Amino acid sequence: MSTNAYLSFLAIGVALILLDGQIIYRSGKRYLGNVDGSPAAAASMARLVTTLFHLSTLGVLALISTIGIGGSDLPGVVGRIGVLLLVLAAAHAITVAALARIRGEREAEAFVQGGGASARRRAVEMPGPTVTPVPGQEGLHPDVSPSLENRSPYTAS
Template identity: 70%
Template sequence: MSTNAYLSFLVIGVVLVLVDGQIIYRSGRRYLENSYGDPAAGASMTRLVTVLFHLATLGILALMSTIDLGDGIPGVVKRVGVLLLILAIAHAITLAVLSRIRGEQEVEAVVQRGPRPQQRVEPEPQRPTVTPAPGQPGTYPDVSPSLENRSPYSAS
């Protein structure tokens, strides 16, 4: 591989790793600070996970630069494609780690807070299913008034 192709792959790779790392850091920090745990601890854990992500992916980038996948632009494109796939896998692993940390923070917060007091739910009183017609006593009318003269129906 020529020097120009080698350097272009390294520059493209480092930029991709740094941009992805910053995205993970910024959104991961907000993700962990919004959990029930301590915001400072969330930011610290995010920094540690992000540093691990940077070190692992930059190490993979360095190893990939030594593998012969062709020369010139097609070789650089192949290397960048493989690097993008590896970055996607590393990104998913990092998100899983951040999610697990948040879950542990939430469990710890619940344990420290203690169980929530049980709220007793009172059943609603039974209401009549039929509203009485105006002028009829009681909540359960026997007969509704007729429409013509507003009097109860006759039995005959």
């Protein structure tokens, strides 16, 4: 592979990685920011994950550039770009999974710190029951269903 083909592959690869990294960073920052409303923490976490994405995929790009694929310049560049795109898709999926895990941990932490108040507040703010209440029981969240024999509320005795 000639020097021009090699440099064009590296330029295309770096551009793809930087573009995908920016998409991950911007989307990840909004995705993580919706949990507890802390934009600084969300930006910091998204930046850390994006940095890991950039470093790992640029390393893979360097390794792919040394593999001999195709006989001439154009098939070699196209083959390497194909391999890079497959690796980039896998890295993107892994990064999105990491962001989802971070969001889940942050949601759990916010729930524990808030004492579950936000979930209770959402339940109280509901305009009405989501299902038809069972006869004999009122409210949004009936505790027990009535017995089938006499249509009265269930008793534990």
